[in-house]
Amino acid sequence: MFIYGKTAANAIAVMSFLASEPTRRAGSGEIAESRGISRALTAKLLTQLASAGLVSGQPGPGGGYTLAKAPEKICLFDIVCLFEQTSTNTNCPFGESWCSGEGEPCPLHDIISEMITSNKCFIEETTLAVFNKKEVKK
Numbered sequence: 001m002f003i004y005g006k007t008a009a010n011a012i013a014v015m016s017f018l019a020s021e022p023t024r025r026a027g028s029g030e031i032a033e034s035r036g037i038s039r040a041l042t043a044k045l046l047t048q049l050a051s052a053g054l055v056s057g058q059p060g061p062g063g064g065y066t067l068a069k070a071p072e073k074i075c076l077f078d079i080v081c082l083f084e085q086t087s088t089n090t091n092c093p094f095g096e097s098w099c100s101g102e103g104e105p106c107p108l109h110d111i112i113s114e115m116i117t118s119n120k121c122f123i124e125e126t127t128l129a130v131f132n133k134k135e136v137k138k
Contacts, residue, residue, distance in 0.1 A: 004123070008083040010037050011045050015079055018055060019071040019128035025064030052082050071128035080123055 004012075013035040018026060032042035046065055049055045056068045067074065092099040094106045 004080045004084050007045075008080045010035075010041060011049065011079050011083055012076060013037060014042060014045050015049065015054065015067070015074070015128055016131040018065060018067050019074075019131040020133050022067050022071050022132060025058065025062070025066050027064045031065070048082060049079070052078075054078060067128070071132050074128045076123040076126045076128075077120075 014031055014037070017031045017034055028043045028046055029039055031037075031046075032039045035042070037045075046055060046057065050057055050065075050068075053068055054074060055065050057063070057065045092106050092112075093108060099105045099109050
């Protein structure tokens with residue numbers, strides 16, 4: 001089943017910080033402290049996100065990280081797919097052969113398929129714009 005895990009959730013947390021003020025540069029320590037993630041993990045995630053072209057970093061004084069694209073151009077799927085397997089193969093609780101056979105699917109098949117489809121739509125349609133302080137309505 002394809003619901004993202006802890007690493008992807010931490011990457012989204014890092015990206016949400018940057019999306020909250022997209023024009024401001026932030027250091028990895030500031031992001032880590034703000035999101036309650038270790039500095040080492042935050043630095044590793046930022047490196048992976050930079051390699052994927054989602055963030056850009058500038059070293060030295062006045063440096064830090066920013067989003068490489070506008071928040072509305074980055075969806076959660078762009079982040080999750082870097083850290084999770086995103087294939088939509090249904091993991092049948094009755095074993096691989098049950099739902100893939102020629103007989104009736106298992107009793108949970110339709111429910112699991114709906115959950116997978118709903119989750120996929122959510123992460124593909126939700127952009128980082130939801131975290132932008134200027135866009136969030138209070």
